[in-house]
Amino acid sequence: MYKPYTNTRRPGGKPDYEPRFRVLVHNRHQHRWDELEDRIGLDQAQRFYDHVAQHPGEPAEGIRMNVLRGKAGKPDEEGFSRTVHWRVPGSAARLDYQYDAEYSGGGEGDEHAVVRVIAIAFSSH
Amino acid sequence: MHASTTIYQPSDLNRRGRAILDAARDGLARIRDTDGASLVVIREEDFEAMRGRLEEMEHLTEAMASFIVLDRAVDHEHREPSLVELGPWTWVRHLPKEDAMEFITDIGEALYESCRTMSTAPLVAAVDDWKATAEALSDSLARETLLGDNAASDYVEVERPESAVEAEVAAASC
Numbered sequence: 001m002y003k004p005y006t007n008t009r010r011p012g013g014k015p016d017y018e019p020r021f022r023v024l025v026h027n028r029h030q031h032r033w034d035e036l037e038d039r040i041g042l043d044q045a046q047r048f049y050d051h052v053a054q055h056p057g058e059p060a061e062g063i064r065m066n067v068l069r070g071k072a073g074k075p076d077e078e079g080f081s082r083t084v085h086w087r088v089p090g091s092a093a094r095l096d097y098q099y100d101a102e103y104s105g106g107g108e109g110d111e112h113a114v115v116r117v118i119a120i121a122f123s124s125h
Numbered sequence: 126m127h128a129s130t131t132i133y134q135p136s137d138l139n140r141r142g143r144a145i146l147d148a149a150r151d152g153l154a155r156i157r158d159t160d161g162a163s164l165v166v167i168r169e170e171d172f173e174a175m176r177g178r179l180e181e182m183e184h185l186t187e188a189m190a191s192f193i194v195l196d197r198a199v200d201h202e203h204r205e206p207s208l209v210e211l212g213p214w215t216w217v218r219h220l221p222k223e224d225a226m227e228f229i230t231d232i233g234e235a236l237y238e239s240c241r242t243m244s245t246a247p248l249v250a251a252v253d254d255w256k257a258t259a260e261a262l263s264d265s266l267a268r269e270t271l272l273g274d275n276a277a278s279d280y281v282e283v284e285r286p287e288s289a290v291e292a293e294v295a296a297a298s299c
Binding site: 033072 | 220221223224227228231253254255257258260261262263264266267269270271272275277279280281282283285286287288
């Protein structure tokens with residue numbers, strides 16, 4: 001259950017910038033998020049977080065990104081972007097997310113920019 | 126490119142070498158060999174540009190042929206295409222059935238734009254996005270959440286991944 005004012009991981013770990021977006025992960029992929037550092041390394045894990053927390057949807061140097069087409073690309077809710085596909089360099093890992101800079105939903109109806117990581121995958125097909 | 130009307134002979138290579146080079150620099154120089162073969166000398170950058178355009182046209186022609194086969198199966202005959210009919214786009218089989226028509230429409234529009242602009246860029250961009258979509262859907266769990274109806278309550282907030290040292294520093298400062 002998403003609680004807008006509750007962090008689900010350990011306290012601390014704040015980046016040295018003020019995140020513009022809250023970063024949410026689909027609960028069915030939370031175990032993969034927890035494995036992220038082991039799977040792709042801390043640098044790449046932090047790089048993804050920093051990207052979505054600050055500039056989701058914008059090009060990132062050295063990263064292959066796509067906007068998904070078809071049903072997989074459709075926004076979860078009105079106001080959200082289409083799904084962005086982020087490929088981790090030097091790895092088969094990829095993360096898919098949508099973002100809304102003016103999100104006003106959530107459990108308590110607060111207004112804040114959010115990124116939703118809809119899927120995380122590590123293996124190549 | 127200016128095309129000189131002068132046709133040089135092999136013997137001109139020694140006697141009129143400068144004129145042949147100037148003609149080539151201006152556009153092209155044509156030399157008729159002793160066996161009748163016609164040879165052309167042009168600037169290397171012009172040659173590379175023509176070769177690049179030819180490669181683009183070959184790519185577009187192949188894509189057009191693949192598109193026609195796929196379009197015939199899906200849109201005209203209303204059936205699933207075989208692996209052979211998918212041609213270079215075998216990854217399309219990872220897409221949901223309802224996306225097949227959207228894929229064909231997108232590729233058709235991209236091909237039209239590519240032909241109109243004499244550039245493969247629109248086609249490459251569309252194919253790359255669709256390939257990424259198929260790649261994303263190839264993982265079974267990702268497929269379920271990407272194609273499912275997700276609610277706000279399905280998400281949990283996460284912190285920035287941190288190293289053990291960063292975690293210790295953060296914990297100590299609390």
